[in-house]
Amino acid sequence: MVNRFQQHLDNPAKSELQVAEVIVDATFNKSVCLDLESYLINLSSGDDGNRTLNRNDGQVNRNYYNRSFYQARFHEIFEDLHARGIFTKSRTEIENSEMFKYSPFKALNEDQLSVVSDVMDGLADDLRHPVEGNQVAVVQGDPGTGKTIVATFLVKLLADLGSPMHGADDDNDSMFSDFFAAGIRELFRDLRTGLVVPMQDLRETLTRVFRSTPGLSPDMVLSPREVGLNDERYDLLVVDEAHRLSQFGAQSIGTLTKEFREINETLFHGxxxxxxxxxxIRAKSDNTVLMVDTSQTVKPIDLASSVLTALMDAERTYILHSQMRSIGGNDYIDYVKQVLSPAPPEARMDFRPYTVGLVDDPRELVRIIREKDAAHGLSRLVAGYAWDWVSKKDKEAFDIHLAHDVNLRWNSTIRDWINSPKSLEEAGSIHTVQGHDLNFTGVIFGPDLRYDLENERLYISRDDYRDRTGKRNNAMAGRNTTDDMLLEFITNIYYVMMTRGIHGTYIHVVDPGLREYLGRYFPVMG
Incomplete structure (x- = not known):
């Protein structure tokens, strides 16, 4: 133990540490100790009162005999440390925080570790034997499989490999310790690395996470626009939510459209x-890692699914299988995807302890979500974009009008809406929740998505879909947004919303036909 302490003190990043807390339990074997270490590092990374100095070389969610018994003991250890001020926040506060959810110190499951290891092996090979042009790796995963965690973990691991503060550790048997060995880590010295995030809300969240993480910088989190305008070239760009990258076409404002043309001219000379x-991104980097889910494209301007599919067929592709968000597991995610497809499930399924069901009275939906938020935090209402955003200009007006005089406003901010003061009184759009977790979600299906009971098919009401940029044609690229395309985007939106909740989803449906259809697959709860 003394030797281990000395190793820590020999590290310049830890040489000023003055106090060591030793946890002793005669029943703990090595697997338990490593699991406890991972547990405390995870919680420490989400606690404002602590600064995590560990390097990122593979905290693992391990399975071993009687793990549930030991994990209960871990909670007791945390409570003792919290009572003595070593942790400043409660466990619930930490686990609901963005730092905890997106921390690059997050313990990865075996599935995620395998993907990171494969990506690192491929990157090391590319760095040893560089070739002309951009090398691409694609990580495909359904909602909740941890694509963002893999992205942040990968960037932090590369930052640690490039830092002189983190040397080789002979006592470390982690999955990535070999990369820190002499002769290998030199490959990763002085790499210029960035994390590209297309969505503003998630990008700002990850910027805050990087600002609070030793070894990372908020400047490493980039928008696609910043990559295009930046004169610098990158050794590696990791792209989270790559399915939300934009095609060529009219942007939200004219100046951005003009800028899009100018970037294309500058990079590709006409x-x-x-x-x-x-x-x-491919033109500005030697290596690119794309985190994608082709079922989460939600606008005509998003990259076409065919483009991403072609990349997955042609490049190195790694699949994340394990569900990390929803306690309903992969079965729930697949079930929702089927329900919102032309090939629905043959029978209703039960996902307990995950809670999912229909709430016909919108007053009850509002009550449930507020009650869940009071008990668990991070519970919000979200809705399809089937109502105009009147309150954007008239702050006293309501936007969403439901039965029984239930009136709601759209999200009053697009920046960090989930954590904003008014969010519990409002409904968020797809743009406020994609890429984020909630404990419980109340999903309002608007009149934009409907069901034809006679012909047994989902269809859309184009007039009731109020996102103008979400349904307009891409005239600049000569592509029209057909009803079939719009149906795909709108069902993808509801699919994303239905897969935000960790513990449960409550559904309110406006269209009677769709209500009857969804009632075949989800129980009525209120």
Whole structure:
């Protein structure tokens, strides 16, 4: 133990530490100790009163005999440390925090570790034997499989490999310890690395996480636009939510459309006037890792699923299988996808302890979500974009009008809406929750999505879908947004919303036909 303490003190990043807390339990074997270490590192990374100095070399969610018994003991240990001020927040507060959810110190499951290891092996090979042009790796995963965690973990691991503060550790048997060995880590010295995040809300969240993480910088979190405009070249760009990268086409405001053209001209000298943001990223980096889910494209301007599918067929592709968010597991995620598809499930399924069901009275839906938030935190209402955003200009107006005089406003901010003061009184759109976790979600299916009971099919009401940029044609690229395409985008939106909740989802449906259809697959709860 003394030797281990000395190893820590020999590290310049830890040489100023003055106090060591020793946890002793005669029943703890090595597996238990490593699991406890991972547990405390995870919680420490989400606690404002602590600064985590450990390098990122593979905290693992291990399975071993009687693990549930020991984990109950871990909670007791945490409570003791919390009572003595070593942790400043409660466990619930930490686990609901963005730092905990997106921390690069997060313990990975075996599935995620395998993907990170494979990506690192491929990157090391590319660095040893560089070739002309951009090398791409694609990580595909359903909602809740931890794509963002893999992305942040990978960037932190590379930062630690490039830092002189983190040397080789002979006593470390982690999955990534070999990368810290002499002769290998030199491959990763002085790499210029960035994390590209297309969605503003998630990008700002990850910027805060990087600002609070030793070894990372908020400047490492980039928008696609910043990559295109930046004169610098990158050794590696990791792209989270890559399915939300933009095609060539009209942007939200005219100046951005003009800028899009200018970036294409600068990067490709007139040879590729219709290049996409993905093309920018590949042109500005030697290596690219894309985190994708082709079922989460939600606008005509998003990269076409066919583009991502072609990449997965042609490049190194790694699949994340294990569900990390929903306690309903992969079965729930797949079930929702089927319900919102032309090939629904043959029978209703039960996902307990995950809670999912229909709430016909919107007053009850509002009550349930507020009650869940009071008990567990991070419980919010979300809705399809089937109502105009009147309150954007008229702060006293309501936007969403439901039965029984239930009136709601859209999210009053697009920045960190989930944690904003008014969020519990409002409904969030897809743009406020994609990429985020909630404990419980109340999903309002608006009149934009309907069900034809006679012909047994889902269909859309184009007039009731109020996101103008979400349904307009891409005239600049010569592509029209058909009803079939719009049906795919709208069902993807509801699919994303239905898969935000960790513990449960409550559903309110406006269209009577859709209500009857969904009633075949989800029980009525209120």
């Amino acid at each position: 040879e590729r006037p219709q290049a996409s943001q993905l093309d920018w």
